[in-house]
Amino acid sequence: MEKYLYYPGCTLKTYASSYELSALAIAKTLGLELVELDKWYCCGAVASLAQDDLFRYLAPIRTLVKAQEHSNKVVTLCDMCYNTLQHANLLLKKNPQSLDTINSFIEPDSYKGKVEVYHLLQVLRDFVTFEKLKGFIKQPLNVKLAPYYGCMLLRPRELAIDDPEEPSVLEDLIIALGGEVVDSIYRMECCGSYNIVDNKELVSNQVSKILYDMKDKGCEAIITSCPLCKYNLEHSKEKIPVFYFTQLIAIAFKLPEEYYGLVSHKIDPKYLLKTKNLLR
Amino acid sequence: METIVVKMLGKNYEVPKGLTITKAFEWAGYHLIRGSGCRAGFCGACTTIYRKKGDYKLYTGLACQTLVEENMELVQLPFVPAEKEPHKIDNLKPSGNVILKIYPEIARCLCCNTCTKACPQELEVMDFIQASLRGDLAKVAQLSFDCIQCGICSVRCPADIKHYHVAQLARRLYGKYLTKKSKAQEQRLKEIEKGKFEKDFAEIIALPLEKVRELYKKREIEGE
Numbered sequence: 252m253e254k255y256l257y258y259p260g261c262t263l264k265t266y267a268s269s270y271e272l273s274a275l276a277i278a279k280t281l282g283l284e285l286v287e288l289d290k291w292y293c294c295g296a297v298a299s300l301a302q303d304d305l306f307r308y309l310a311p312i313r314t315l316v317k318a319q320e321h322s323n324k325v326v327t328l329c330d331m332c333y334n335t336l337q338h339a340n341l342l343l344k345k346n347p348q349s350l351d352t353i354n355s356f357i358e359p360d361s362y363k364g365k366v367e368v369y370h371l372l373q374v375l376r377d378f379v380t381f382e383k384l385k386g387f388i389k390q391p392l393n394v395k396l397a398p399y400y401g402c403m404l405l406r407p408r409e410l411a412i413d414d415p416e417e418p419s420v421l422e423d424l425i426i427a428l429g430g431e432v433v434d435s436i437y438r439m440e441c442c443g444s445y446n447i448v449d450n451k452e453l454v455s456n457q458v459s460k461i462l463y464d465m466k467d468k469g470c471e472a473i474i475t476s477c478p479l480c481k482y483n484l485e486h487s488k489e490k491i492p493v494f495y496f497t498q499l500i501a502i503a504f505k506l507p508e509e510y511y512g513l514v515s516h517k518i519d520p521k522y523l524l525k526t527k528n529l530l531r
Numbered sequence: 532m533e534t535i536v537v538k539m540l541g542k543n544y545e546v547p548k549g550l551t552i553t554k555a556f557e558w559a560g561y562h563l564i565r566g567s568g569c570r571a572g573f574c575g576a577c578t579t580i581y582r583k584k585g586d587y588k589l590y591t592g593l594a595c596q597t598l599v600e601e602n603m604e605l606v607q608l609p610f611v612p613a614e615k616e617p618h619k620i621d622n623l624k625p626s627g628n629v630i631l632k633i634y635p636e637i638a639r640c641l642c643c644n645t646c647t648k649a650c651p652q653e654l655e656v657m658d659f660i661q662a663s664l665r666g667d668l669a670k671v672a673q674l675s676f677d678c679i680q681c682g683i684c685s686v687r688c689p690a691d692i693k694h695y696h697v698a699q700l701a702r703r704l705y706g707k708y709l710t711k712k713s714k715a716q717e718q719r720l721k722e723i724e725k726g727k728f729e730k731d732f733a734e735i736i737a738l739p740l741e742k743v744r745e746l747y748k749k750r751e752i753e754g755e
Contacts, residue, residue: 259665261664261665261666264627264665264666264667265626265627265628265665265666266627266628268627290658291661292642292657292661293638293640293642293661293664293665295641306641306643307641309641309642309643310640310641310642313642313644356643357644
């Protein structure tokens with residue numbers, strides 16, 4: 252079994268527990284061992300845009316310090332965690348002076364700048380490969396799925412896990428799982444993100460635009476990798492089930508149903524799955 | 532007697548070397564009616580802040596556990612202001628975001644670790660705030676078990692978190708909802724309610740004090 256350090260992030264331990272549940276289950280099936288870091292810290296959720304605001308980089312760097320004690324490969328599931336950790340990691344690798352400043356503050360700890368941060372999608376695509384993943388499929392997903400990337404996996408360009416203008420990782424995954432790709436021009440449109448806290452109208456406008464287009468093109472469900480995108484997409488008048496990619500892989504693998512994590516959906520996907528004979 | 536000069540509340544006093552901050556205040560004539568308690572480092576009442584000459588840092592500590600130094604500048608806090616959100620434990624559930632709802636400022640934690648550095652009990656304060664963010668009540672309870680609620684963490688925190696209130700809430704939730712219930716304790720409570728020990732108690736209460744002391748010394752202590 253190949254070992255990766257796993258950084259869950261706070262949301263995966265609360266609101267998005269079905270994401271973690273399904274991810275750990277499919278990883279095990281694929282021969283990946285995701286070992287949770289014994290100590291980790293909230294990534295801060297939003298990466299600081301000011302590069303000299305080093306205080307904002309402390310939390311991700313403290314996590315990377317804990318990681319480097321065990322391995323140089325850290326995997327995340329949450330897009331925002333990926334973005335924030337990677338942002339801090341790349342910035343400080345590029346700016347040794349800033350890294351020195353942070354290291355002198357976090358003494359006696361010290362970050363050596365050697366850790367690589369991955370999103371699980373990258374690990375599946377680049378190390379496991381979708382070709383190998385196909386071999387575990389027991390029930391191909393005969394569902395029309397719209398990939399939804401949002402922002403955090405692709406922007407800014409330096410830390411994108413795929414082509415930031417023409418990404419294909421989710422499409423490739425859908426095809427590997429036997430699903431049908433529904434192409435929407437809004438697959439990379441921002442869902443409104445944390446504005447849900449104090450500007451629900453903005454989020455509602457964004458999400459309605461996205462979902463209306465996807466529904467118009469015949470989409471039956473949405474596939475995403477971000478807990479906040481999922482939360483926002485589910486809070487709309489258009490009722491389309493939203494899945495984490497790991498849930499759909501677990502379904503395609505026909506793992507025991509408790510690993511699908513179908514309990515935390517605001518828009519219940521069970522009816523869809525039953526009509527498609529994917530759920531008993 | 533060797534003496535040193537320390538500045539208390541802006542005035543210089545000559546006090547004997549080797550006194551704690553609490554005792555130095557009293558030597559100088561102050562009568563501490565707040566900001567002092569057990570004098571043994573257990574109660575957390577004597578939170579103090581001070582500076583040392585030629586040192587840029589603001590120091591914190593327990594006045595009863597910190598010795599005065601030459602040219603220290605001292606002030607004794609009567610108490611640490613930190614609002615505790617009223618809550619009824621019966622109306623709460625030990626869910627993942629229960630603490631975040633009551634103390635949303637925990638999400639402002641930047642991982643600077645100032646709280647941990649300041650804790651006189653040497654607790655991993657930052658780590659239990661982080662655990663509370665992800666709703667890991669067991670971890671918060673475990674890491675904060677020895678908290679004496681002196682409030683130094685909350686005085687120093689740049690994110691204005693009230694660490695010790697957060698930890699207390701987590702311990703209460705953990706104690707009420709998540710810890711294993713002791714069957715022996717339940718049974719004993721029932722026995723007490725039924726009055727099993729009332730006769731024994733009445734006998735002890737009727738004894739003269741000397742006899743009670745004797746009995747206390749001879750008492751059997753059960754193992755865990």
